[in-house]
Amino acid sequence: MSAGFQAVQWNRDKRIYDAVLLAAVAAYIAAFVAYGAWATPPDNALAWIDLRIRAFGSAAFLMMTAILAIGPLARLDPRWLKVLYNRRHFGVLAFFVALLHALFMLEWYIARGALGDLPGELTDPAGYTSFTGFQFKTLGIVALLIMFAMAATSHDYWLAFLTPRVWKAVHMGVYLAYGLIVLHVALGVVQFDTSNRPPIMIGLGFALVAGLHLAAGWRETRRDRAAAPGASSEWLAVGPPASIPDRGARIVVTPEGERIAVFRNGDEIGAVTNACAHQNGPLGEGRIVDGCIVCPWHGYQYRLSDGCAPAPYTEKLATHRVRLRDGVIEVESSALAPGTPAAIRVSL
Amino acid sequence: MTGSLRRAHWRLWIALAIGIGGLLGLAVALRDPAHAGTRPSVLECAP
Numbered sequence: 001m002s003a004g005f006q007a008v009q010w011n012r013d014k015r016i017y018d019a020v021l022l023a024a025v026a027a028y029i030a031a032f033v034a035y036g037a038w039a040t041p042p043d044n045a046l047a048w049i050d051l052r053i054r055a056f057g058s059a060a061f062l063m064m065t066a067i068l069a070i071g072p073l074a075r076l077d078p079r080w081l082k083v084l085y086n087r088r089h090f091g092v093l094a095f096f097v098a099l100l101h102a103l104f105m106l107e108w109y110i111a112r113g114a115l116g117d118l119p120g121e122l123t124d125p126a127g128y129t130s131f132t133g134f135q136f137k138t139l140g141i142v143a144l145l146i147m148f149a150m151a152a153t154s155h156d157y158w159l160a161f162l163t164p165r166v167w168k169a170v171h172m173g174v175y176l177a178y179g180l181i182v183l184h185v186a187l188g189v190v191q192f193d194t195s196n197r198p199p200i201m202i203g204l205g206f207a208l209v210a211g212l213h214l215a216a217g218w219r220e221t222r223r224d225r226a227a228a229p230g231a232s233s234e235w236l237a238v239g240p241p242a243s244i245p246d247r248g249a250r251i252v253v254t255p256e257g258e259r260i261a262v263f264r265n266g267d268e269i270g271a272v273t274n275a276c277a278h279q280n281g282p283l284g285e286g287r288i289v290d291g292c293i294v295c296p297w298h299g300y301q302y303r304l305s306d307g308c309a310p311a312p313y314t315e316k317l318a319t320h321r322v323r324l325r326d327g328v329i330e331v332e333s334s335a336l337a338p339g340t341p342a343a344i345r346v347s348l
Numbered sequence: 349m350t351g352s353l354r355r356a357h358w359r360l361w362i363a364l365a366i367g368i369g370g371l372l373g374l375a376v377a378l379r380d381p382a383h384a385g386t387r388p389s390v391l392e393c394a395p
Binding site: 175206 | 374
């Protein structure tokens, strides 16, 4: 949680996560190469390189598809939070797999003694004047550069250095990268391969990512509408104190669309912004552990009383005033300065 | 995340889904079976 640099903040869960991830990627690539060599035996060194390019390229695409599916899956079903927890390592590994895909491409040119042709190929204007004849390698290179920027900054040091807002904006580039990868495949292997497997893979992958995002967004919009009060009152009704689950929260939505997480810890009730200071994780879907709100995404902690992370950490959340009126907890829609004590005690 | 940012994302998802999905569909529709498989290895475009 601090800005101090430590290469990787390892723990047992991360080691298991990474071991499973590496094993799955290695198994996929080995199976792809074995099947490819069996179905169409490569008859020269170039064909072997070509097979590796396809194996690593398809692995990178499937990894990016999985990475982008994790977010909406976790919104739709909290059991996926376990996979979200260490998604950062997943992304970095996807970059290295994509990098190897590109390096094998260079190896192919070198093996042919034609590396010098590549810049001319990439800069030939004729490669940019038709749709299906578009220079698809350029799309892949740009996607790889975006993935590099994200992999290089995939650390809490950079998160603190850039600030969460800027860091998140940089990492939203993953959607641009994915779009470029889809087109890289659609205008590359889909055009030049007689097999129907590439179009099926890219079509299903893209449909999965788009469908999950739309489904998660639609459900959240529906929830927001249900949770938003009809009038633009300054004080928003939450419900009787007992309607807030103990050590859990209810989320209310202001008329402006801001989400507020109203937590109860026994007889203490407090309200904080629903967005975690780390990566905007949905705090209201988290729990209170040892008196602190715990973000369900990465475990960042905040005191319920004032929204401050416990020492030695320094993150602070904006809090909201709460009051009990006629047996109903109400929360003020306007936020207080981050770290302002605002929780109250009620008799249940 | 602010409400306005979330709404902007919602519009972004739809625009991306339609845009990329449309281009993907077009690329598959314009695929020329006679042309497919005739290219050199590594899908090289250069002669």
